[in-house]
Amino acid sequence: MSADPRRLHPGRPLHGSPAATPARLAVLPSRLLGQAAMRAGRIVDERLAAAGARRWHYGVLAALDEHGPASQAELSRRTGIYRSDMVAVLNELSAQRNVERAPDPGDRRRNVITLTAAGRRHLERLDALVAEAQDALLAPLTEPQRAELVRLLARLTDGGHP
Template sequence: MASAETGTLSTRYTLDDQVGYLLRLASQRHAAIFQKTIAQDLTPTQFSTLLRLHEAGEVSQNQLGRLAAIDIATIKGVVDRLRDKSLIETRPDPGDKRRSLISLSQEGRDLIATLERVGTEITEATLAPLDAAERTALIALLRKIT
C-alpha cells in the first residue's frame, strides 16, 4: 500500500488511505448533494435510467438494465416505479411477445432537459473542491477503474 503523503509502500493498514473507504465517502457526499439538488421525486438510479433511455430510445427492459448498469432484478422495480410516475411507457415487442419495449413518455421527454441541467449542477457541486485539471484526471481515473 502506498502512503498518501510519501507515495512509498507502508506495512500499516490505514483506513483513510483505502480506495473503497474513500470512494464510499465521495459517494455519500455526492448522494447528499443529489438529494438536496434534485427537485423531482427521483432516486439516482431512476435518474440515470431516464437519461439512458433518452440516449437509447426504445429498448427492452434487459437492454435498459445493461445500459444503466443495473441488474435484472433491480431494473424491473425501477421500470415499474418510473411507469407509476408516468415517465415511461411500455408496449409489447412485436418481434417477441415475451418481452416489452420501454420508451420515455411525453412527460418523461419533457423532463429530460431539466434532468440534464440539474445533473450538471450536481456534478459541479460534487467536484467543487477540485480545479479543472483535477476534475479531468478524476473522471479519467474513475472511467479507468469502472
C-alpha cells in the same frame, strides 16, 4: 433532538471527522473512494429528490434517451439495475408518464420501453440537477483537477485499461 457533541466535548473531533480517522485509514485509496462515492450519492440523491426522482429513474431515462427503446432486460444491462428492481422503477416512471410500455411486435412475451415527450422534459430537468450536484461535489477542485479526476476514475472503472 440530540445535543451537538461539539458542545458536550469541546475540542474533541466529531465521529467520522478527518481528525478522528486513524492515519492508516485516512490514506487508503479504497476508503477515500468509498467515502467520496457515499458523499456523491448523497448529493445527487438530494438534488434528484427535489424533482421527485431517484438515481435509478435518471439512469433509465438517460439510457432510453441515448439508446432508444429497449426491453426491460436491455435496460437492466445498460443501467446495472437488477431485473427484479427494474419492474418497480418502470412502474414509477410509467405512472409519471415518463415512459411507455408496449408489447414487442417481434416477441409478444416481452415489453419495449419508450421514452415519452414528458419523460424527455423530465430528463432535461434531471440533467440540470445532476450537473448542479457535480458542481457541488467538485467545488473544491479547479477545472483541470476535475478533468484529471474524471480521467483517473474512468481508468480505474475500466479495470486499469488505458
